[in-house]
Amino acid sequence: MDHALxxxxxxxxxxxxxxxxxxxALVAAALxxxxxxxxxxxxxxxxxxxxLAAILLGKVPARFYLGxxxxxxxxxxxxxxxxxxxxxxxxxxxxxxxxxxxVGASAEGAKMAVLVVSRTVSGxxxxxxxxxxxxxxxxxxxxKGLRLPDTFVELSMMIYRYIFVFLDVAVKMxxxxxxxxxxxxxxxxxRSFSMMAGTLFLRTMDQGEKLYTAMDARCYDGKxxxxxxKRPIRAxxxxxxxxxxxxxxxxxxxxxxxxxx
Amino acid sequence: xxxFLPHPWWEVWYVLSLPVVVYGxxxxxxxxxxxxxxxxxxxxxxxxxxxxxxxxxxxxTGSCSHPTGAxxxxxxxxxxxxxxxxxxxxxxxxxxxxxxxxxxLGANVFSMGIAGxxxxxxxYRGCTRSKMNFYVSxxxxxxxxxxxxxxxxxxxxxxxxxxxxxxxxxxxxxxxTVFALTQVPLAxxxxxxxxxxxxxxxxxxxxxxxxxxxxxxxxxxxLKEMISA
Numbered sequence: 001m002d003h004a005l006x007x008x009x010x011x012x013x014x015x016x017x018x019x020x021x022x023x024x025a026l027v028a029a030a031l032x033x034x035x036x037x038x039x040x041x042x043x044x045x046x047x048x049x050x051x052l053a054a055i056l057l058g059k060v061p062a063r064f065y066l067g068x069x070x071x072x073x074x075x076x077x078x079x080x081x082x083x084x085x086x087x088x089x090x091x092x093x094x095x096x097x098x099x100x101x102x103v104g105a106s107a108e109g110a111k112m113a114v115l116v117v118s119r120t121v122s123g124x125x126x127x128x129x130x131x132x133x134x135x136x137x138x139x140x141x142x143x144k145g146l147r148l149p150d151t152f153v154e155l156s157m158m159i160y161r162y163i164f165v166f167l168d169v170a171v172k173m174x175x176x177x178x179x180x181x182x183x184x185x186x187x188x189x190x191r192s193f194s195m196m197a198g199t200l201f202l203r204t205m206d207q208g209e210k211l212y213t214a215m216d217a218r219c220y221d222g223k224x225x226x227x228x229x230k231r232p233i234r235a236x237x238x239x240x241x242x243x244x245x246x247x248x249x250x251x252x253x254x255x256x257x258x259x260x261x
Numbered sequence: 262x263x264x265f266l267p268h269p270w271w272e273v274w275y276v277l278s279l280p281v282v283v284y285g286x287x288x289x290x291x292x293x294x295x296x297x298x299x300x301x302x303x304x305x306x307x308x309x310x311x312x313x314x315x316x317x318x319x320x321x322t323g324s325c326s327h328p329t330g331a332x333x334x335x336x337x338x339x340x341x342x343x344x345x346x347x348x349x350x351x352x353x354x355x356x357x358x359x360x361x362x363x364x365x366l367g368a369n370v371f372s373m374g375i376a377g378x379x380x381x382x383x384x385y386r387g388c389t390r391s392k393m394n395f396y397v398s399x400x401x402x403x404x405x406x407x408x409x410x411x412x413x414x415x416x417x418x419x420x421x422x423x424x425x426x427x428x429x430x431x432x433x434x435x436x437x438t439v440f441a442l443t444q445v446p447l448a449x450x451x452x453x454x455x456x457x458x459x460x461x462x463x464x465x466x467x468x469x470x471x472x473x474x475x476x477x478x479x480x481x482x483x484l485k486e487m488i489s490a
Binding site: 031036076078079083085112120123124130131136151154156158159161170174190191195198199200201204205208209 | 305309353362461
């Protein structure tokens with residue numbers, strides 16, 4: 001299989017055994033602190049600590065982790081370049097000539113660009129931490145506990161189940177097409193892709209009917225019940241988590257308005 | 262992208278998206294009461310959108326990109342339900358593939374799950390009413406949905422990071438031009454691909470379209486004749 005999903009790591013993670021509510025609350029707090037911080041110091045600290053936690057405590061291979069971060073980072077840098085040139089006023093720090101037009105970057109723009117990239121990095125690291133330590137299956141029980149509508153949670157569960165089934169089907173069809181020169185050139189790629197997607201859609205619809213019949217035969221009445229393992233929060237875990245949140249919040253508050261330059 | 266939108270903009274997009282999603286869930290509940298097979302069918306459609314959006318679309322310049330699949334969802338199930346499916350798909354993308362994010366979820370749902378599908382639905386409806394060719398109207402619906410998504414994304418970025426000299430409009434222009442380089446060809450490819458997908462579905466098993474009330478029996482007969490001719 002050529003798609004490595006984060007969920008595979010979550011299922012084997014040593015941190016899986018910890019209380020899910022605690023993990024979710026910790027990540028939510030770190031996300032909020034990161035996004036509302038006005039200096040890059042706190043977000044970068046969060047990014048560093050979350051990555052270390054995922055790699056050292058969660059036993060995610062470091063190389064895989066870095067590869068994962070590369071894709072979203074490139075998008076963030078791309079956006080940051082635009083901000084660098086168009087945002088903010090003040091003294092210009094450097095300028096370029098593009099197509100005869102002078103484009104300048106101000107100090108304020110540079111500050112903003114660094115801040116945005118650091119916030120993005122911290123957010124991505126928080127998400128990675130959650131994704132590599134908490135299997136989706138266990139989040140469903142949590143979602144039900146949060147009183148989200150039943151239909152919504154159930155729809156999510158069924159979508160989750162079938163994502164993997166159809167990813168396999170799609171990858172198999174793709175291999176079959178590639179080995180038969182289906183992706184030789186642009187025109188045939190477009191044709192093959194549409195054919196594959198069309199077939200995939202029909203398969204999903206057929207499967208949907210089968211799923212309904214199967215569930216109906218087992219007395220499905222619009223509610224799936226879930227089993228939730230009880231994992232009490234230990235006092236020292238709670239203490240560690242709240243210390244961490246206090247530290248990052250304090251860091252964000254104390255470093256407000258400062259910049260790296 | 263996670264953390265990209267500053268306070269208060271990420272909250273604003275959450276607030277704007279919420280009513281549509283709530284309405285979508287209400288619609289799903291209604292449909293599920295009427296016909297109990299709705300929920301499994303919609304779930305499979307959601308899985309389809311996820312798989313479609315995690316596959317790479319053949320692209321002109323060799324850069325790879327991801328189809329949104331939202332235009333297709335809107336034509337098949339209507340915009341409100343598509344918004345709910347998109348929300349779930351976007352959460353999974355954030356958690357499995359680290360695309361998108363949780364703080365920017367509101368903004369992403371608004372651009373990909375609400376603006377895009379709404380445009381697709383309106384365009385498709387308009388084209389059908391003006392008796393345009395079925396595949397041409399699907400092409401326009403999917404391509405314009407893609408463009409709408411990208412314009413709304415540029416607008417979201419521009420509102421959050423207005424330019425010092427020209428304000429929101431100038432940075433909208435800047436973000437827009439940069440994205441246009443990749444998004445305009447992509448929108449065209451996605452339009453073509455979506456139209457072809459519909460063609461294959463009608464060729465192989467057209468009655469699915471009738472059951473989803475995308476077209477009626479008479480139209481299906483005509484389309485099938487056209488293919489075999």
